[in-house]
Amino acid sequence: MKKILQDYSLDELKSQLTELGVKMPRMRAEQLYRWANEYVPFFEMTNIPKDVIELLQLNYDEQPIQIYKKFESKDGTLKYVFKLFDGNMIEGVLMKYKYGNTICVSTQVGCRMGCLFCATGLDGMVRNLSAGEILGQVLAVNHDLGGTVSQRQITNIVLMGCGEPLDNFDNVVKFIELVSSSHGSINISQRNISLSTCGIAPKIKALADLNLGITLTISLHATTDEFRKQIMKIANAYSLADLFEAINYYFKKTGRRVMFEYILLDKNTTVHDARRIKSLCKGLSYHFNLIPINMTPNAKVDPLLKPAGKTKTAEFWQHLKDNNISATTRRTLGEDISGACGQLRRKVIKEGEQ
Ligand code: SF4
Numbered sequence: 001m002k003k004i005l006q007d008y009s010l011d012e013l014k015s016q017l018t019e020l021g022v023k024m025p026r027m028r029a030e031q032l033y034r035w036a037n038e039y040v041p042f043f044e045m046t047n048i049p050k051d052v053i054e055l056l057q058l059n060y061d062e063q064p065i066q067i068y069k070k071f072e073s074k075d076g077t078l079k080y081v082f083k084l085f086d087g088n089m090i091e092g093v094l095m096k097y098k099y100g101n102t103i104c105v106s107t108q109v110g111c112r113m114g115c116l117f118c119a120t121g122l123d124g125m126v127r128n129l130s131a132g133e134i135l136g137q138v139l140a141v142n143h144d145l146g147g148t149v150s151q152r153q154i155t156n157i158v159l160m161g162c163g164e165p166l167d168n169f170d171n172v173v174k175f176i177e178l179v180s181s182s183h184g185s186i187n188i189s190q191r192n193i194s195l196s197t198c199g200i201a202p203k204i205k206a207l208a209d210l211n212l213g214i215t216l217t218i219s220l221h222a223t224t225d226e227f228r229k230q231i232m233k234i235a236n237a238y239s240l241a242d243l244f245e246a247i248n249y250y251f252k253k254t255g256r257r258v259m260f261e262y263i264l265l266d267k268n269t270t271v272h273d274a275r276r277i278k279s280l281c282k283g284l285s286y287h288f289n290l291i292p293i294n295m296t297p298n299a300k301v302d303p304l305l306k307p308a309g310k311t312k313t314a315e316f317w318q319h320l321k322d323n324n325i326s327a328t329t330r331r332t333l334g335e336d337i338s339g340a341c342g343q344l345r346r347k348v349i350k351e352g353e354q
Pocket of ligand 1: 111112113114115118119120121161162163164198
């Protein structure tokens with residue numbers, strides 16, 4: 001199996017080239033690192049000698065993920081299905097905002113967390129993505145949009161695609177370091193990177209200890225252990241008390257505002273939920289993103305996932321306001337192209353099987 005060029009930092013590439021017996025490894029590593037981040041095929045790496053390219057071709061994959069399909073929504077959102085070297089598929093989304101372009105990337109093929117409202121979890125876990133495969137999504141889309149390393153087309157990254165980022169901890173941390181490196185990479189500031197987790201409490205603490213500049217987002221979706229266990233399996237391993245202990249640890253260590261995601265369901269939008277949110281988040285700087293539920297196959301049939309109606313949603317807004325809870329509703333982008341995580345990948349795989 002070939003190694004993935006984008007898995008390596010500049011210093012690591014230098015060691016790789018030394019191992020291959022390449023002369024002037026520092027200079028070659030800098031050239032190669034730049035090309036790897038431009039996401040071009042070997043034959044376009046014009047300043048690298050032919051004999052070095054031949055050696056590299058034998059040992060490395062320079063484009064570890066390929067854009068397999070691309071869909072454009074009426075609202076301008078682009079949805080990508082990527083094919084990996086082993087034939088697995090993942091998906092990513094490019095959302096266009098006034099302040100720039102945000103890419104949502106996947107961190108795993110599948111996911112073992114099994115959240116009831118999510119299409120990705122339906123097929124279980126297949127494998128983790130390497131740091132280079134996560135980075136490859138950003139670089140492939142930047143290249144597809146006509147961007148380069150010095151004139152990038154992507155300004156923000158959210159780790160909210162298929163997979164649970166903290167279940168692939170080491171590769172995700174390495175990805176964050178690679179994508180924000182200032183030495184010839186696409187160099188996206190950690191302040192513009194957001195990581196979303198379903199709540200693996202010990203890993204939230206481990207992340208806090210690294211003191212990265214990223215934003216932590218918690219998929220909360222319930223204010224009692226009882227309901228959370230019904231819709232999110234992770235709640236069987238970590239109670240709300242465990243989760244908020246970890247979040248408080250994160251906040252104390254980093255001083256960074258914590259974001260919460262909250263899908264609007266009939267069962268989690270009462271006045272009691274608003275009061276419990278207030279109490280759970282005491283002492284934190286935080287903000288809630290309220291999300292209308294996306295109609296995945298489960299959401300269509302499971303009564304636990306019945307959406308909050310218009311009146312209930314309006315009342316919940318008032319309850320949040322009464323409790324001084326900072327919240328906004330997330331705009332739903334790309335709905336006409338299977339906007340929810342995991343939906344498009346499943347659709348494309350199914351079509352391919354027919
Ligand atoms: S919501 Fe996230 S953590 Fe939960 S099953 Fe889907 S991908 Fe996994």
